Amino acid sequence: MNEIKCPHCGQAFTVDESGYAALLQQVRDTEFAREVAANRQLVEQAATANRESAVAQAREALSEELAKARAEAERSRAQVELERQKAAAELAEALGQARTGLQERIAQAERERDELRHRLDAQRSEAELREKALVADQGLRSAEERRKLETERDRLLLELDRAQAGAEELKLRHANELASQAKMKDEAIAVREREIENMRRMRAELSTKMVGESLERFCEDEFNKLRATGFQTASFGKDNDVVDGSKGDYVYREFDQAGAEVVSIMFEMKNEMDATATKKRNEDHFKKLDQDRRNKKCEYAVLVSLLERDSDYYNTGIVDVSFASGYPKMYVIRPQFFIPLITLIRNEALRSLGVRRELEAVRRQNIDVSNFEDQLGEMKERFGKNVDVARRKFQAAIDDIDATIRKLEKIKAELTSSDRNLDLANRKLEDITVKKLTRKNPTMKAKFDEAWALRAESVDGSDDEHLAEAVLLDDE
Template structure:
């Protein structure tokens, strides 16, 4: 039996196992259905946003094409205006020539009135006929210009209508594709694009390169592609770990490029690749990533983020830089091989210096010990000498003092002894 506690009154109800399971199942089914409805609404809204974005991009392209066509139309209109001006000038010239000819004929008529009226009329008729023929030719030329203008306008209109139809068809195809694509398919489409771009230049630009999917997940994760290039001797020039990320419109949360850099750096280290590159369509409105190659080495060593159009350029840049470094390494190795004898000689010389230094230190220590013993002996003899000299000096002083002793000095400050000595002298004198 299971108990269900009421959250309001706190009372408990005992129900059997089957009833409890049915209640739990109903609750879970209802939550799952609500969650599915929310996800479907989010998916439908994101799909509609993607279709609207694609339509907006195509409209921008169509506006650019319309601007180009408008430029062409303006050029044709300029040509038509020029042709119209030329036609007007030609008509004016012919009219002027006609009027000049008419004036000339009138002048001739005035001068040749006495001539035959038939000849006069014939000359006038011939002149009028020539003028009519010239006018007809001019009219035919103008008709041809008008016809060419109409044909050009029709051709431009047909071309523009075909472009509009192609744009509409492309919008419909994109709308249908966005409806059908899943998150996995969107990511794989970017991977397929990069792989096709690389295979298009593999034979000519990267004949010794390895570029294939990373299928080793033994470390717990894996990248999308690994690129390795070697020289003709099999020495590795450069290695790059690639990760492709596309923004799927059906996902509820938008990811950022920096969200994938830590895992990509981990995959680079585990697969022993020198560089790591994230080929991304995320953050499509970020000018930092739209400007070109973005260096993230300040966050993770040798890390770059690029758009798909920079996929091949980043490979070429890193390969050329590593190729130059490989040349320096080869030159350094050659220099080391050339200097190996000098190194051995220097090692032998250092060994000789160490041995000689040890022997010199031992001999120097013993020499210092002997000098110290000699100094001790000299100090002892010096002390003995000083003691003897001191004793001699004391004896000399004692002798000098003994020589200076007299009766006067002894009795100078001693009246008693002076009286006794005086009494002794007196007795001796008596």
């Protein structure tokens, strides 16, 4: 038996070994529950901190990679634009240099002609002056000298004629070159006009569906040219699955060696005939294209368009319309940029593949943390149920102990009261005498007196009361 003192009232009571062990187990369970709650809170805080740290690091890494990708794309776009401008400038400079060189040659020929003419005029004037001087000073020269002067004059005149003929020939050659260039230009313009006319005639003969299919066929051919060498793990085909009453034209998907998707693009090809009365704009197709991208779970959306052919905005190259239209990862291109855009998006996806794998690992870690939290929650729930059952049983045992204590106290009180009643009854019994019993009872007193008188001789006087009692009992 163990004695326990109540900390509130100070009353001490004893309990058996099982009750004492139950009380100790209750104290241990309470301390254990407190420690489990504290450890659980620490584990939850650590898990939350680790998860938030991992998510923050992943977001930061993804933001850095996206910023690098955007910067690389901007640099590539700027490089392409710079090269195009440089090529145009070089072409214009070459044409200008050719034109300037030709003009300089003509000007030089004209200067040489004028110089030669001036020289001949000067020589002629000098000869005439010399001739006049000779005539004035010496008179007539001999026929031989005159012939020499005439021969020199004729030679100079012949050189002048030759120079004039060369200048005329050079001018004629230049005129012929200009005429040839003009003829070639006219022929090129005529060929271009015939091509445009043939294209217009062909488009006038084609239906709207055939015009659209011609653009689709062009994209298919461009992709199939490089499929075996550059897109061995990629698929590019028509979108035949209708979702919510809509489908795109083509879907491009590429996978890594493990079979995981690297990048996916939803393509929409739009073309129209020149004679179409109602001209559509590119932005009229953005909403449907974005919806098709979402339905097929593609990452990018690309509109290959020949609409708005006079728009400088769409003719510059690859146009990112995600910010202007509000639809994410959407581009508008002309058909000649079909393969370059796929290459840019694919290279960017391959560069960010490591980041995606790290994010997938973080996601799996978050799933593990979530599973751990779920298991911890289940364990806490089961532990809580066991604690509740133990608490209820312990409380029931305490109630039973209290009831037993109250019952024992009641029995103790009843036994104490019974003992006091027995003492009172014993004292009352000891106080009973024949005199008290025969008091106020003449009949009994007469019988006792008679009994005493009959046995007075054989019994001592000291035993009179006992004798009377014996006689009374015999009478009864």
